[in-house]
């Protein structure tokens with residue numbers, strides 16, 4: 001089995017849309033008329049869900065005529081959010097066919113398909129022209145990518161000179177290996193965590209100028225406390241993507257991630273960089 005199929009198998013259930021529609025109905029939402037808010041627990045498939053997408057957006061300077069690239073776009077929550085917030089065009093690319101199909105379905109159901117499009121494909125060989133995008137972002141994807149240099153170089157290639165990249169990622173911390181399954185990998189074979197230092201050096205070696213670099217440890221702790229409070233009060237946690245997508249192993253993956261964060265095996269980071277003019 002190739003590494004790519006390990007990864008797509010990990011993310012594929014074959015019944016994601018049915019599960020999502022059932023979850024929306026259980027929440028009292030109408031699956032045929034989804035909204036950003038109703039989908040947010042499920043379509044923001046990264047640490048701290050919509051909160052972290054909103055933070056990423058708050059740091060951007062995006063014009064309505066910009067065209068953004070979402071690398072590893074999942075089922076499209078971040079792309080739809082950014083397009084709705086800025087009125088810009090967003091194109092997403094993702095390796096997992098089922099995710100790309102569900103992303104297109106939801107985008108059409110929300111009437112955003114004139115602005116937001118999804119390609120199924122590999123971030124290491126994207127079907128886009130050189131210098132096509134004003135900006136790019138990637139949320140919780142590089143953990144599945146062994147060839148980090150190829151990943152950064154390919155994003156650099158498709159950005160316009162002066163274009164920006166924001167990476168919001170899970171990095172390797174000092175606490176040792178995380179326990180699997182994790183939300184991004186069933187076993188260590190398809191997990192490729194880089195340390196914060198390796199991430200910065202890798203981006204710079206590919207020509208990016210790093211303009212912002214921070215960890216989100218404090219934000220993650222505060223979010224975990226907020227989730228515990230809600231659950232203690234008998235409410236649903238705000239982020240339910242891992243259970244929805246991973247079904248049987250979802251709860252264990254979420255627990256392993258929480259423990260890995262507490263033990264500093266993983267550290268969430270956000271890196272902002274640009275392609276020189």
Ligand SMILES: C[S@@+](CC[C@H](N)C(=O)[O-])C[C@H]1O[C@@H](n2cnc3c(N)ncnc32)[C@H](O)[C@@H]1O
Nearest residue numbers: 044045046072073074094095096122123139144
């Ligand atoms: C944890 S999910 C994050 C999805 C999305 N960025 C979000 O935040 O909602 C990781 C995604 O990376 C995608 N992915 C992994 N390796 C990839 C590759 N080589 N090229 C494109 N997408 C990839 C997976 O299919 C999956 O959708």
